[in-house]
Amino acid sequence: MSKDIKGQCLCGAVTVSAKVDKPRLRVCHCDMCRQHTSGGFYSIETLPDSINVAGPAQSFISSDWAERGFCSTCGSTLWYGMQHDGSRNLAAGLFPDAGGGVLKIEFFTDMCPAGYRLAGDHKKLSTEETTAMFAPFEGDAK
Numbered sequence: 628m629s630k631d632i633k634g635q636c637l638c639g640a641v642t643v644s645a646k647v648d649k650p651r652l653r654v655c656h657c658d659m660c661r662q663h664t665s666g667g668f669y670s671i672e673t674l675p676d677s678i679n680v681a682g683p684a685q686s687f688i689s690s691d692w693a694e695r696g697f698c699s700t701c702g703s704t705l706w707y708g709m710q711h712d713g714s715r716n717l718a719a720g721l722f723p724d725a726g727g728g729v730l731k732i733e734f735f736t737d738m739c740p741a742g743y744r745l746a747g748d749h750k751k752l753s754t755e756e757t758t759a760m761f762a763p764f765e766g767d768a769k
């Protein structure tokens with residue numbers, strides 16, 4: 628049974644909503660996510676095509692395959708998105724209590740600074756393992 632979650636950026640100009648099944652969180656420790664957010668990038672798993680974004684959202688092309696959404700008023704991070712199919716991973720921090728999600732997986736753990744390490748027995752993927760998991764998507768973008 629899915630449920631609707633609603634959130635907003637820091638200033639409230641951008642509102643977001645989506646449907647989630649079991650609320651689960653992912654965190655990416657890659658250098659680009661860390662520069663963009665100053666932390667790991669925490670996103671929440673949503674059902675495909677259930678995401679709605681309203682307000683002054685903009686996006687920045689951050690690589691050959693990805694784009695990153697932000698509020699043009701307050702700069703809050705909104706999403707990490709794929710250019711080839713428009714899919715988006717919404718920032719968990721937009722939602723109250725991060726959507727109530729539990730941490731399921733970490734990506735690029737070998738890029739995670741020592742001071743950012745997370746405890747827990749969730750799945751932890753290295754750069755090699757993360758790249759292997761997403762290589763087909765990157766291939767599709769070319």
Ligand SMILES: [Zn+2]
Pocket residue numbers: 636637638639640641698699700701702703
């Ligand atoms: Zn804002």
